[in-house]
Amino acid sequence: MSEAIARDIVRRIGAEELAPGTQLPPEAKMLEEYRVGRGSLREALRILEVHGLISIKPGPRGGPTVDQVHTENFGRMATLYFQMDGVTFADLIEALIIMEPTLAALAAQRHDPQLVVEMTRFTRPARTDDEEYARDAADFHRLVAAMSGNPVMSLFGQSLNDIVRDRVSPPLFPKSRRPAVLNVHCDIARAIIDGDADRAEELMREHMAEYAAYVRRRHPGLMKEVVDWR
Template sequence: MIEDYGVGRGSLREALRILEVHGLITMKPGRNGGPMVIEVRTRDYGRMSTLFYHLGGVTFSELLEARLVMEATMARLAAERNAPELGEQLAESCEKSVVEDDDLYFAATHDFHRKVSSMSGNPILNLVSMSLEDIFHDQVSGFLFPPDRREDVQATHKAIARAIAKGQAATAERLMRQHMQEYADYVRRRHPSLVDQVVNWR
Protein backbone atom coordinates (compact mmCIF):
# COMPACT_ATOMS: atom_id res chain seq x y z
CA MET A 1 0.00 0.00 0.00
CA ILE A 2 2.91 2.34 0.70
CA GLU A 3 4.21 1.68 -2.81
CA ASP A 4 0.78 1.83 -4.47
CA TYR A 5 -0.17 5.15 -2.92
CA GLY A 6 3.28 6.70 -2.68
CA VAL A 7 2.91 7.67 0.97
CA GLY A 8 4.99 7.27 4.10
CA ARG A 9 4.42 4.58 6.70
CA GLY A 10 3.19 7.10 9.28
CA SER A 11 0.65 8.62 6.86
CA LEU A 12 -0.67 5.20 5.92
CA ARG A 13 -0.94 4.12 9.55
CA GLU A 14 -2.90 7.29 10.41
CA ALA A 15 -5.22 6.84 7.41
CA LEU A 16 -5.98 3.25 8.44
CA ARG A 17 -6.57 4.36 12.02
CA ILE A 18 -9.14 6.93 10.86
CA LEU A 19 -10.93 4.35 8.73
CA GLU A 20 -10.99 1.96 11.68
CA VAL A 21 -12.36 4.62 14.05
CA HIS A 22 -15.19 5.29 11.61
CA GLY A 23 -16.05 1.60 11.39
CA LEU A 24 -15.08 1.14 7.74
CA ILE A 25 -12.27 -1.37 8.29
CA THR A 26 -11.04 -3.71 10.99
CA MET A 27 -7.43 -4.64 11.65
CA LYS A 28 -6.99 -8.40 11.60
CA PRO A 29 -4.06 -9.48 13.81
CA GLY A 30 -1.55 -12.18 12.98
CA ARG A 31 0.85 -13.11 10.22
CA ASN A 32 -1.75 -12.95 7.43
CA GLY A 33 -3.63 -10.08 9.03
CA GLY A 34 -3.97 -6.46 8.10
CA PRO A 35 -6.75 -4.03 7.20
CA MET A 36 -10.03 -5.63 6.14
CA VAL A 37 -13.05 -3.78 4.76
CA ILE A 38 -16.21 -4.50 6.76
CA GLU A 39 -19.90 -3.88 6.19
CA VAL A 40 -20.92 -0.36 7.09
CA ARG A 41 -23.53 -0.42 9.85
CA THR A 42 -25.94 2.29 10.93
CA ARG A 43 -24.45 2.07 14.44
CA ASP A 44 -21.02 3.06 13.07
CA TYR A 45 -22.51 6.03 11.25
CA GLY A 46 -24.37 7.00 14.39
CA ARG A 47 -21.23 6.78 16.51
CA MET A 48 -19.42 9.10 14.10
CA SER A 49 -22.38 11.50 14.12
CA THR A 50 -22.31 11.83 17.90
CA LEU A 51 -19.15 13.95 17.63
CA PHE A 52 -21.02 16.57 15.58
CA TYR A 53 -24.11 16.35 17.81
CA HIS A 54 -22.01 16.74 20.95
CA LEU A 55 -20.06 19.73 19.64
CA GLY A 56 -23.31 21.27 18.41
CA GLY A 57 -24.93 20.92 21.83
CA VAL A 58 -27.69 18.61 20.56
CA THR A 59 -29.87 17.36 23.42
CA PHE A 60 -31.70 14.07 23.85
CA SER A 61 -34.97 15.99 23.52
CA GLU A 62 -33.90 17.14 20.06
CA LEU A 63 -32.79 13.60 19.23
CA LEU A 64 -36.25 12.31 20.17
CA GLU A 65 -37.87 15.01 18.06
CA ALA A 66 -35.74 14.06 15.06
CA ARG A 67 -36.66 10.39 15.51
CA LEU A 68 -40.35 11.27 15.60
CA VAL A 69 -40.12 13.15 12.31
CA MET A 70 -37.91 10.58 10.59
CA GLU A 71 -39.80 7.45 11.59
CA ALA A 72 -43.18 8.90 10.62
CA THR A 73 -41.70 9.78 7.23
CA MET A 74 -40.26 6.29 6.82
CA ALA A 75 -43.66 4.72 7.51
CA ARG A 76 -45.25 6.95 4.87
CA LEU A 77 -42.61 6.07 2.28
CA ALA A 78 -42.92 2.36 3.06
CA ALA A 79 -46.66 2.56 2.35
CA GLU A 80 -46.22 4.73 -0.76
CA ARG A 81 -43.70 2.31 -2.24
CA ASN A 82 -46.26 -0.37 -1.69
CA ALA A 83 -44.86 -3.92 -1.53
CA PRO A 84 -47.77 -5.97 -0.15
CA GLU A 85 -45.69 -9.08 0.45
CA LEU A 86 -43.24 -7.12 2.61
CA GLY A 87 -46.12 -5.50 4.44
CA GLU A 88 -47.58 -8.91 5.20
CA GLN A 89 -44.21 -10.11 6.49
CA LEU A 90 -44.05 -7.03 8.68
CA ALA A 91 -47.53 -7.74 10.05
CA GLU A 92 -46.62 -11.38 10.75
CA SER A 93 -43.53 -10.30 12.69
CA CYS A 94 -45.83 -8.41 15.11
CA GLU A 95 -47.90 -11.47 16.02
CA LYS A 96 -45.65 -13.07 18.62
CA SER A 97 -46.28 -11.80 22.14
CA VAL A 98 -43.03 -10.83 23.90
CA VAL A 99 -44.39 -8.42 26.49
CA GLU A 100 -42.90 -10.08 29.59
CA ASP A 101 -39.27 -10.51 28.57
CA ASP A 102 -37.36 -7.20 28.28
CA ASP A 103 -34.71 -8.54 25.89
CA LEU A 104 -37.22 -10.20 23.56
CA TYR A 105 -39.47 -7.16 23.66
CA PHE A 106 -36.61 -4.81 22.80
CA ALA A 107 -35.42 -7.09 19.97
CA ALA A 108 -38.93 -7.32 18.50
CA THR A 109 -39.62 -3.58 18.61
CA HIS A 110 -36.14 -2.73 17.33
CA ASP A 111 -36.62 -5.18 14.44
CA PHE A 112 -40.02 -3.70 13.62
CA HIS A 113 -38.67 -0.17 13.26
CA ARG A 114 -35.70 -1.37 11.21
CA LYS A 115 -38.00 -3.25 8.82
CA VAL A 116 -40.24 -0.23 8.34
CA SER A 117 -37.21 1.96 7.67
CA SER A 118 -35.69 -0.50 5.19
CA MET A 119 -39.01 -0.68 3.30
CA SER A 120 -38.86 3.05 2.59
CA GLY A 121 -36.64 2.37 -0.40
CA ASN A 122 -34.32 5.28 0.36
CA PRO A 123 -30.90 4.16 1.65
CA ILE A 124 -29.89 7.65 2.81
CA LEU A 125 -33.01 8.19 4.91
CA ASN A 126 -32.74 4.63 6.19
CA LEU A 127 -29.14 5.22 7.30
CA VAL A 128 -29.98 8.48 9.09
CA SER A 129 -33.18 7.20 10.66
CA MET A 130 -31.69 4.00 12.03
CA SER A 131 -28.52 5.75 13.22
CA LEU A 132 -30.68 8.05 15.38
CA GLU A 133 -32.29 5.01 16.99
CA ASP A 134 -28.87 3.40 17.48
CA ILE A 135 -27.51 6.54 19.15
CA PHE A 136 -30.43 6.70 21.55
CA HIS A 137 -30.31 3.06 22.57
CA ASP A 138 -26.51 2.92 22.75
CA GLN A 139 -26.37 5.84 25.15
CA VAL A 140 -29.58 5.27 27.10
CA SER A 141 -30.26 1.67 28.09
CA GLY A 142 -33.44 0.27 29.62
CA PHE A 143 -35.85 2.93 28.32
CA LEU A 144 -38.65 0.51 27.49
CA PHE A 145 -42.37 0.81 27.97
CA PRO A 146 -43.44 -1.09 31.12
CA PRO A 147 -44.99 -4.57 30.60
CA ASP A 148 -48.54 -3.27 31.13
CA ARG A 149 -48.12 -0.93 28.12
CA ARG A 150 -46.49 -3.38 25.74
CA GLU A 151 -49.61 -5.05 24.39
CA ASP A 152 -50.79 -1.61 23.28
CA VAL A 153 -47.43 -1.06 21.59
CA GLN A 154 -47.74 -4.36 19.73
CA ALA A 155 -51.29 -3.48 18.68
CA THR A 156 -50.00 -0.17 17.31
CA HIS A 157 -47.22 -1.96 15.42
CA LYS A 158 -49.81 -4.27 13.86
CA ALA A 159 -51.96 -1.31 12.81
CA ILE A 160 -48.95 0.43 11.23
CA ALA A 161 -47.99 -2.79 9.43
CA ARG A 162 -51.54 -3.22 8.07
CA ALA A 163 -51.57 0.38 6.81
CA ILE A 164 -48.23 -0.14 5.07
CA ALA A 165 -49.39 -3.44 3.52
CA LYS A 166 -52.53 -1.71 2.16
CA GLY A 167 -50.58 1.28 0.85
CA GLN A 168 -52.35 3.69 3.24
CA ALA A 169 -49.55 6.23 3.47
CA ALA A 170 -51.34 8.93 5.49
CA THR A 171 -52.59 6.40 8.03
CA ALA A 172 -49.17 4.76 8.41
CA GLU A 173 -47.54 8.15 8.93
CA ARG A 174 -50.16 9.27 11.46
CA LEU A 175 -49.99 6.07 13.48
CA MET A 176 -46.19 6.07 13.56
CA ARG A 177 -46.10 9.73 14.60
CA GLN A 178 -48.55 9.05 17.43
CA HIS A 179 -46.56 5.99 18.47
CA MET A 180 -43.26 7.89 18.58
CA GLN A 181 -44.89 10.85 20.37
CA GLU A 182 -46.18 8.51 23.09
CA TYR A 183 -42.68 7.11 23.54
CA ALA A 184 -41.12 10.59 23.67
CA ASP A 185 -43.70 11.69 26.24
CA TYR A 186 -43.00 8.58 28.33
CA VAL A 187 -39.25 9.28 28.34
CA ARG A 188 -39.83 12.90 29.33
CA ARG A 189 -42.12 11.92 32.19
CA ARG A 190 -39.97 9.12 33.58
CA HIS A 191 -36.57 10.75 33.02
CA PRO A 192 -37.04 14.54 32.95
CA SER A 193 -33.39 15.22 33.75
CA LEU A 194 -32.25 13.33 30.66
CA VAL A 195 -33.98 15.28 27.93
CA ASP A 196 -31.91 18.45 28.36
CA GLN A 197 -28.60 16.58 28.50
CA VAL A 198 -26.26 16.88 25.51
CA VAL A 199 -25.67 13.75 23.47
CA ASN A 200 -22.33 12.19 24.39
CA TRP A 201 -19.56 11.67 21.86
CA ARG A 202 -18.85 7.94 21.63
Protein backbone atom coordinates in the same frame (compact mmCIF):
# COMPACT_ATOMS: atom_id res chain seq x y z
CA MET B 1 -1.94 12.23 2.00
CA SER B 2 -3.56 9.79 4.43
CA GLU B 3 -7.03 11.25 3.69
CA ALA B 4 -6.45 10.93 -0.06
CA ILE B 5 -5.47 7.28 0.38
CA ALA B 6 -8.51 6.64 2.59
CA ARG B 7 -10.82 8.18 -0.03
CA ASP B 8 -9.28 6.03 -2.76
CA ILE B 9 -9.74 2.87 -0.70
CA VAL B 10 -13.40 3.74 -0.12
CA ARG B 11 -13.88 4.41 -3.85
CA ARG B 12 -12.33 1.04 -4.62
CA ILE B 13 -14.57 -0.77 -2.13
CA GLY B 14 -17.63 0.83 -3.77
CA ALA B 15 -16.52 0.44 -7.39
CA GLU B 16 -15.57 -3.20 -6.97
CA GLU B 17 -18.59 -3.88 -4.74
CA LEU B 18 -16.41 -5.60 -2.17
CA ALA B 19 -18.55 -7.54 0.29
CA PRO B 20 -18.07 -7.41 4.07
CA GLY B 21 -15.29 -9.80 5.05
CA THR B 22 -13.29 -9.18 1.86
CA GLN B 23 -9.61 -8.80 2.66
CA LEU B 24 -7.90 -5.74 1.20
CA PRO B 25 -4.37 -5.96 -0.26
CA PRO B 26 -1.59 -6.47 2.30
CA GLU B 27 0.40 -3.53 3.59
CA ALA B 28 3.43 -4.25 1.39
CA LYS B 29 1.34 -4.18 -1.78
CA MET B 30 -0.47 -0.98 -0.74
CA LEU B 31 2.84 0.73 0.04
CA GLU B 32 4.07 -0.18 -3.42
CA GLU B 33 0.85 0.94 -5.09
CA TYR B 34 0.47 4.29 -3.32
CA ARG B 35 4.22 4.99 -3.04
CA VAL B 36 3.89 6.52 0.41
CA GLY B 37 5.49 5.94 3.77
CA ARG B 38 4.18 3.31 6.17
CA GLY B 39 2.95 6.03 8.56
CA SER B 40 0.69 7.65 5.93
CA LEU B 41 -0.81 4.31 4.90
CA ARG B 42 -1.47 3.21 8.47
CA GLU B 43 -3.06 6.55 9.29
CA ALA B 44 -5.37 6.14 6.26
CA LEU B 45 -6.41 2.68 7.41
CA ARG B 46 -6.89 3.97 10.94
CA ILE B 47 -9.28 6.66 9.63
CA LEU B 48 -11.42 3.99 7.97
CA GLU B 49 -11.26 1.72 11.01
CA VAL B 50 -12.40 4.50 13.36
CA HIS B 51 -15.40 5.14 11.11
CA GLY B 52 -16.30 1.44 11.12
CA LEU B 53 -15.67 0.86 7.41
CA ILE B 54 -12.86 -1.66 7.81
CA SER B 55 -11.40 -3.79 10.59
CA ILE B 56 -7.71 -4.59 10.96
CA LYS B 57 -6.79 -8.06 12.14
CA PRO B 58 -3.35 -8.63 13.65
CA GLY B 59 -1.06 -11.51 12.78
CA PRO B 60 0.57 -12.94 9.66
CA ARG B 61 -2.80 -13.74 8.06
CA GLY B 62 -4.42 -10.53 9.22
CA GLY B 63 -4.62 -7.12 7.65
CA PRO B 64 -7.40 -4.73 6.61
CA THR B 65 -10.79 -6.29 5.92
CA VAL B 66 -13.98 -4.67 4.62
CA ASP B 67 -16.46 -4.35 7.46
CA GLN B 68 -20.26 -4.39 7.48
CA VAL B 69 -21.68 -0.86 7.41
CA HIS B 70 -23.55 -0.39 10.68
CA THR B 71 -25.88 2.49 11.49
CA GLU B 72 -24.44 2.44 15.03
CA ASN B 73 -21.09 3.65 13.67
CA PHE B 74 -22.73 6.54 11.83
CA GLY B 75 -24.69 7.40 14.96
CA ARG B 76 -21.54 7.27 17.08
CA MET B 77 -19.84 9.72 14.75
CA ALA B 78 -22.92 11.97 14.80
CA THR B 79 -22.93 12.13 18.61
CA LEU B 80 -19.54 13.85 18.49
CA TYR B 81 -21.07 16.68 16.44
CA PHE B 82 -24.23 16.69 18.55
CA GLN B 83 -22.21 17.17 21.72
CA MET B 84 -20.09 19.94 20.22
CA ASP B 85 -23.25 21.71 19.00
CA GLY B 86 -25.15 21.30 22.28
CA VAL B 87 -27.89 19.07 20.83
CA THR B 88 -30.18 17.77 23.60
CA PHE B 89 -32.16 14.55 23.76
CA ALA B 90 -35.29 16.68 23.40
CA ASP B 91 -33.92 17.84 20.02
CA LEU B 92 -33.10 14.28 19.07
CA ILE B 93 -36.53 12.91 19.93
CA GLU B 94 -38.24 15.82 18.18
CA ALA B 95 -36.32 14.87 15.04
CA LEU B 96 -37.56 11.28 15.40
CA ILE B 97 -41.16 12.48 15.79
CA ILE B 98 -40.77 14.29 12.45
CA MET B 99 -38.80 11.60 10.63
CA GLU B 100 -40.45 8.32 11.66
CA PRO B 101 -43.94 9.12 10.29
CA THR B 102 -42.38 10.11 6.96
CA LEU B 103 -40.45 6.84 6.83
CA ALA B 104 -43.64 4.89 7.54
CA ALA B 105 -45.51 6.73 4.78
CA LEU B 106 -42.72 6.09 2.28
CA ALA B 107 -42.60 2.42 3.32
CA ALA B 108 -46.30 2.07 2.49
CA GLN B 109 -45.99 3.99 -0.79
CA ARG B 110 -42.96 2.16 -2.13
CA HIS B 111 -44.21 -1.22 -0.94
CA ASP B 112 -41.12 -3.32 -1.67
CA PRO B 113 -42.55 -6.87 -2.17
CA GLN B 114 -39.64 -8.65 -0.48
CA LEU B 115 -39.62 -6.35 2.55
CA VAL B 116 -43.42 -6.50 2.79
CA VAL B 117 -43.04 -10.23 3.41
CA GLU B 118 -40.60 -9.45 6.23
CA MET B 119 -43.05 -6.91 7.68
CA THR B 120 -45.71 -9.62 8.15
CA ARG B 121 -43.63 -10.87 11.06
CA PHE B 122 -44.82 -7.85 13.07
CA THR B 123 -48.50 -8.64 12.56
CA ARG B 124 -48.17 -11.67 14.84
CA PRO B 125 -47.98 -11.72 18.66
CA ALA B 126 -44.52 -11.10 20.12
CA ARG B 127 -42.96 -11.79 23.50
CA THR B 128 -42.68 -9.01 26.06
CA ASP B 129 -39.65 -10.10 28.10
CA ASP B 130 -36.79 -7.58 28.06
CA GLU B 131 -34.52 -9.17 25.46
CA GLU B 132 -37.22 -10.24 22.98
CA TYR B 133 -39.13 -6.99 23.30
CA ALA B 134 -36.06 -4.80 22.83
CA ARG B 135 -34.98 -6.78 19.75
CA ASP B 136 -38.44 -6.80 18.16
CA ALA B 137 -38.97 -3.07 18.76
CA ALA B 138 -35.58 -2.23 17.26
CA ASP B 139 -36.09 -4.58 14.30
CA PHE B 140 -39.51 -3.06 13.57
CA HIS B 141 -38.21 0.51 13.32
CA ARG B 142 -35.16 -0.62 11.31
CA LEU B 143 -37.40 -2.39 8.80
CA VAL B 144 -39.72 0.60 8.44
CA ALA B 145 -36.67 2.77 7.72
CA ALA B 146 -35.30 0.27 5.20
CA MET B 147 -38.69 0.04 3.46
CA SER B 148 -38.71 3.81 2.91
CA GLY B 149 -36.47 3.21 -0.07
CA ASN B 150 -34.45 6.33 0.69
CA PRO B 151 -30.98 5.33 1.92
CA VAL B 152 -30.22 8.77 3.39
CA MET B 153 -33.40 8.96 5.47
CA SER B 154 -33.06 5.30 6.41
CA LEU B 155 -29.50 5.85 7.66
CA PHE B 156 -30.44 8.93 9.66
CA GLY B 157 -33.60 7.39 11.09
CA GLN B 158 -31.91 4.19 12.20
CA SER B 159 -28.91 6.04 13.62
CA LEU B 160 -31.05 8.38 15.73
CA ASN B 161 -32.93 5.38 17.10
CA ASP B 162 -29.61 3.68 17.88
CA ILE B 163 -28.46 6.72 19.88
CA VAL B 164 -31.67 6.84 21.92
CA ARG B 165 -31.64 3.08 22.58
CA ASP B 166 -28.03 3.28 23.73
CA ARG B 167 -28.93 5.97 26.27
CA VAL B 168 -32.38 4.73 27.37
CA SER B 169 -31.66 1.22 28.54
CA PRO B 170 -33.17 -1.15 29.68
CA PRO B 171 -36.23 -0.91 27.41
CA LEU B 172 -38.27 2.14 28.27
CA PHE B 173 -41.78 0.76 28.52
CA PRO B 174 -42.65 -1.49 31.49
CA LYS B 175 -44.05 -4.94 30.77
CA SER B 176 -47.58 -3.75 31.47
CA ARG B 177 -47.35 -1.28 28.55
CA ARG B 178 -45.50 -3.47 26.09
CA PRO B 179 -48.52 -5.33 24.64
CA ALA B 180 -50.06 -1.96 23.72
CA VAL B 181 -46.82 -0.87 22.01
CA LEU B 182 -46.62 -4.13 20.09
CA ASN B 183 -50.26 -3.72 19.03
CA VAL B 184 -49.43 -0.29 17.62
CA HIS B 185 -46.50 -1.81 15.74
CA CYS B 186 -48.91 -4.42 14.41
CA ASP B 187 -51.36 -1.74 13.21
CA ILE B 188 -48.59 0.24 11.52
CA ALA B 189 -47.26 -2.93 9.90
CA ARG B 190 -50.71 -3.74 8.49
CA ALA B 191 -51.08 -0.21 7.12
CA ILE B 192 -47.70 -0.51 5.40
CA ILE B 193 -48.56 -3.96 4.02
CA ASP B 194 -51.88 -2.59 2.73
CA GLY B 195 -50.08 0.32 1.09
CA ASP B 196 -52.07 2.84 3.16
CA ALA B 197 -49.50 5.64 3.48
CA ASP B 198 -51.83 8.11 5.24
CA ARG B 199 -52.78 5.64 7.96
CA ALA B 200 -49.19 4.42 8.41
CA GLU B 201 -48.01 8.01 8.81
CA GLU B 202 -50.79 8.93 11.25
CA LEU B 203 -50.28 5.86 13.43
CA MET B 204 -46.52 6.33 13.54
CA ARG B 205 -46.90 10.00 14.47
CA GLU B 206 -49.20 9.08 17.37
CA HIS B 207 -46.84 6.29 18.41
CA MET B 208 -43.79 8.57 18.45
CA ALA B 209 -45.67 11.33 20.29
CA GLU B 210 -46.66 8.82 22.97
CA TYR B 211 -43.06 7.61 23.15
CA ALA B 212 -41.79 11.17 23.63
CA ALA B 213 -44.37 11.86 26.34
CA TYR B 214 -43.35 8.69 28.18
CA VAL B 215 -39.66 9.61 28.02
CA ARG B 216 -40.46 13.02 29.50
CA ARG B 217 -42.40 11.42 32.38
CA ARG B 218 -39.94 8.64 33.15
CA HIS B 219 -36.70 10.51 32.46
CA PRO B 220 -37.51 14.20 32.99
CA GLY B 221 -33.87 15.18 33.34
CA LEU B 222 -32.78 13.34 30.21
CA MET B 223 -34.58 15.65 27.81
CA LYS B 224 -32.40 18.59 28.88
CA GLU B 225 -29.15 16.62 28.68
CA VAL B 226 -26.76 17.22 25.83
CA VAL B 227 -26.21 14.13 23.70
CA ASP B 228 -22.74 12.90 24.64
CA TRP B 229 -20.19 11.36 22.30
CA ARG B 230 -20.03 7.58 22.73
